[in-house]
Amino acid sequence: DAGVIQSPRHEVTEMGQEVTLRCKPISGHNSLFWYRQTMMRGLELLIYFNNNVPIDDSGMPEDRFSAKMPNASFSTLKIQPSEPRDSAVYFCASSFTSGYNEQFFGPGTRLTVL
């Protein structure tokens, strides 16, 4: 298996632009997580899905952020409009819901908003 796949790996955009980050979880996993990592705040959970349904989006910072999971093999995290304080590394991770199952992380998308 190729593991969790994220694209793009790097994104540089200007303030006010729309940004879309993409994730393909490991085949067969039924939980998907979006995290944001910064030096100041560490690793923060933004939202997680179980069986394609958003379960907890309390970590989404504000309405500018939205996430979708239209099917079991694809998810997007969208920021519209983007702001410089959104600059961070965004990770997607997937796991099996039940039992003692580890969470696998993708390589991350480094977002820079100028």
Add this chain to the structure above:
Amino acid sequence: GENVEQHPSTLSVQEGDSAVIKCTYSDSASNYFPWYKQELGKGPQLIIDIRSNVGEKKDQRIAVTLNKTAKHFSLHITETQPEDSAVYFCAARAGNQFYFGTGTSLTVIP
């Protein structure tokens, strides 16, 4: 919700010495405790994990201990090598969510 605290935030050791990182958690329902290693420019990678029904687990130079009563767990790395230098995160799983510590930056000095 769960709250995971991790100490120290930075740790420097001489090559060959041992390194210990400690975490505490608050939710007694947490039942799975993974440790992740994150190298520069990469995503966190699982290095070892422990379930709530086990007190200790070892994998070569890495070991993890869990004290459910005190709600703390620790990562032990023996005979450290320069390639062990990275940021290490502990986590606790409560329900379907993972709660992460703030990370420990480990530097192994050759």
